[in-house]
Each structure stands twice: as C-alpha cells, then as structure tokens.
Amino acid sequence: MKNTKTNDTIERIHSRVKNFVNESDYLGYLKFIKKFRTRSFFNQMLIYMTKENATFVMGYKQWIDKFNRIPVACLICRSLSNKNCECEERTPPIRIVQLAPITYTKENAKGEEEEKLWFKDVFVYDIEDTEPLPDLPIKEVFNEFDFKIKTVDVEIEFEKFESMLLKIINDNNFKFRYEDIARESLGGWTDHAKKEIVCKNNTNDSDKIHTILHEIGHMFAHSKEELDRERVYRPLIETEAETIAFVIADYLNIDTSCYSIGYIANWSKGNEDILKESVARISKFANVIMEKIEEQGD
Numbered sequence: 001m002k003n004t005k006t007n008d009t010i011e012r013i014h015s016r017v018k019n020f021v022n023e024s025d026y027l028g029y030l031k032f033i034k035k036f037r038t039r040s041f042f043n044q045m046l047i048y049m050t051k052e053n054a055t056f057v058m059g060y061k062q063w064i065d066k067f068n069r070i071p072v073a074c075l076i077c078r079s080l081s082n083k084n085c086e087c088e089e090r091t092p093p094i095r096i097v098q099l100a101p102i103t104y105t106k107e108n109a110k111g112e113e114e115e116k117l118w119f120k121d122v123f124v125y126d127i128e129d130t131e132p133l134p135d136l137p138i139k140e141v142f143n144e145f146d147f148k149i150k151t152v153d154v155e156i157e158f159e160k161f162e163s164m165l166l167k168i169i170n171d172n173n174f175k176f177r178y179e180d181i182a183r184e185s186l187g188g189w190t191d192h193a194k195k196e197i198v199c200k201n202n203t204n205d206s207d208k209i210h211t212i213l214h215e216i217g218h219m220f221a222h223s224k225e226e227l228d229r230e231r232v233y234r235p236l237i238e239t240e241a242e243t244i245a246f247v248i249a250d251y252l253n254i255d256t257s258c259y260s261i262g263y264i265a266n267w268s269k270g271n272e273d274i275l276k277e278s279v280a281r282i283s284k285f286a287n288v289i290m291e292k293i294e295e296q297g298d
Contacts, residue, residue, distance in 0.1 A: 009097060009121065013045045017279050028052065030243065030282075034251045037287045041280040043098045047124075050096045056141060057096060057124040068136040071125040078131055093129035098122050154254055158205040161252070165212045168292045169197055174219055178208075187211035190218040210245065210256055217244030220285045240278055247286040251293070 020026040029048055035055060036044050047054050063069045071093045072078050074085040082090065099119040108114050132138050154161065169176045174190075178201035181188070188199040188211045197215045199208055218241045220226075249256040 009046070009099065012049070013042055016045060016049050020279065027246075030247050031250050033283055033286070034247065034290065037283075037290055040099070041283045044283060046097050046099070051094050051126055054096065054126040054128075056127045058127075059122065059124050063125065063130050064133065067139045067141050068133045069127075069130040069139075069141070070133055071130050075129060080131060080133075093125055095123040096125065098124055154206045154209050155204070158209065161209050161254075162212070164293060164296055165209070165216060167296060168216060168289065169212075169219065171292070172219060176212075188215050190215045190222070192219075192223050209254065210249070213245035213248050213256075214241050216248075216289060217241035217285065220244075220288060221281060236278060240282055243282050244286050244289070247282065248289050248293070251286075251290055 020029065029045075032048050032052065033044050036047055036057075039047070047057060058066065060071055063071060070080055073080060073082045073090065073092070074087055075091045075093055076087050077085055079085040098121070100122045102118055102120045104116050104118070105113050106116050127141055166176050173195060175194075175196045177196070177198055179198050180202045181200045186200065187203070187207060188197065190197050197212070197219060199211045199215065201208075203211075218237075221240055221244060222237055246256055
C-alpha cells in the first residue's frame with residue numbers, strides 16, 4: 001500500500017536533518033527532544049519542525065476526553081467554534097502532523113496472508129492552542145517532562161549524580177573505576193570487550209560527571225553489534241556519544257555547552273546518509289538513558 005503523502009512527510013524530515021550542520025539548529029533540537037521522548041524520532045521531528053516551542057501535544061478527541069479541553073477555533077479571539085469567531089480573518093490552531101502505524105493483511109504470491117505496516121497522517125495540537133471546555137471541571141495537565149529550569153551545581157550534587165549514573169552502568173553489567181590519567185585531553189574510555197568504563201580521577205567533579213555521561217553514551221550506542229554499520233568512523237562515533245551526553249545533561253539541568261559545542265560542530269563533516277541515521281540513534285539511546293534515570297526516581 002503506497003502512501004505518497006507520508007513519503008513526502010518523511011522526506012521533509014530528512015531535509016530538515018540535513019540542516020543540522022547548522023550548530024544552533026541542532027542544539028535547539030537536542031534541547032527540545034526531552035519533552036517528547038516517548039514519541040518516535042520521526043514524530044519528534046515533526047513536532048519540532050511545526051512548532052519548536054510546543055510543550056505538550058495530544059489529538060483533538062484526546063484533549064476533550066482526557067482533560068476537558070478543546071483546541072480553539074481561532075488563536076486570536078480564542079473562540080471554541082468557528083461561528084463564534086468575530087475576527088476579520090480566523091487564525092486556526094496549528095495542526096501538527098504525526099505518523100501513526102497501521103497494520104493490514106495482504107495475500108502474497110504464494111497465496112499466504114502477510115501482515116504489512118504503513119503509516120497514516122494524524123494531527124495533534126499543543127496545549128497552548130487549547131482552552132478548557134465550559135461547564136466542565138478543570139483537569140490539571142501535568143507534563144511529566146517539565147523539569148526545573150534552574151541549572152544545578154554539579155560540584156555540590158556530585159555524589160547524587162555519580163550514584164545515579166554508576167547504577168545505570170552496573171545495571172548494564174559494566175564495571176566502573178577511576179584511574180589517574182596523565183594525558184590531559186583524555187577523560188576516560190569505554191571497553192566493550194572488558195565491559196568496563198574508566199574515568200579520569202585526577203580532575204574536578206564536573207569533568208567526572210561529564211565524562212561518565214559521555215562514556216555511558218558509548219556504552220549504549222557503540223557496542224560491536226551497534227557498530228556493524230556501513231561507513232562508521234571515529235569522529236562520528238565521538239560526536240554521537242557527546243551529543244547523547246549533551247541531551248542527558250540538559251535533561252538533568254546540567255550545562256555542558258562548553259564541552260559539547262566543539263564536538264557537535266564536527267557534525268557538518270558527516271555523510272548525509274549517516275547523519276540521518278545517527279540523529280535517530282541519538283534520540284533512541286538518549287531516551288533509553290532518560291528512562292533509566294526516571295526509574296530511579298528522585
């Protein structure tokens with residue numbers, strides 16, 4: 001079953017990914033995805049491309065059924081129906097496309113039934129474009145991914161972050177140790193053969209947390225199985241690990257810009273095909289790590 005409209009949507013996503021050679025565009029996306037980490041890479045991108053300041057999205061009926069809210073008919077006057085809009089020109093709410101998986105059964109050449117997958121365009125709306133329904137109780141909309149904005153002091157909260165990250169490493173059956181490293185530019189390494197992460201001991205606490213985040217990115221994204229990809233090369237691997245670290249640090253309200261921007265600037269050196277794949281991979285593994293952090297609670 002061919003869906004040209006959906007194919008066009010996916011191509012638009014790929015075109016936008018190519019623009020990530022622009023550092024500011026890419027950093028904006030990385031800060032954005034933590035809010036929509038339960039959604040697929042494609043759907044994250046579609047939200048980002050349509051409304052970069054979106055915070056919480058749902059379908060038209062979902063807003064009504066779950067929160068007694070409704071997308072407005074006009075963004076200017078905030079009327080709930082077209083007939084009540086008195087604006088000279090109605091400004092409709094922003095419809096954000098999402099790709100919903102649909103399965104169907106089709107008979108193959110052997111006469112056997114096979115299950116096929118395709119995608120259908122559906123629409124969601126940001127909470128900013130909705131209003132409570134009158135005469136119904138107001139239900140609080142809690143976005144579980146809205147965290148405190150204030151940047152934390154890693155030096156003060158070092159033990160908390162260290163304990164949380166080492167648990168992720170240990171739960172993944174890796175060992176961890178500190179080691180005094182003479183080489184100034186080397187903060188640590190991940191050894192998949194020994195299933196071990198090593199972090200520089202003779203440095204400050206902020207550098208240690210940043211290195212652990214970077215190596216956790218390697219631990220999840222760069223096992224032998226994960227690296228069995230065409231045209232994989234070291235600068236891309238390092239950029240992926242650093243970008244995953246940047247996403248997780250931002251999720252934890254840790255500012256690692258001074259470390260990360262240099263790595264991320266190397267993105268422009270990547271082959272476009274690898275670039276598309278890697279942006280999806282970064283989203284995937286950052287989501288995995290955020291879930292493991294969330295499982296530990298406060």
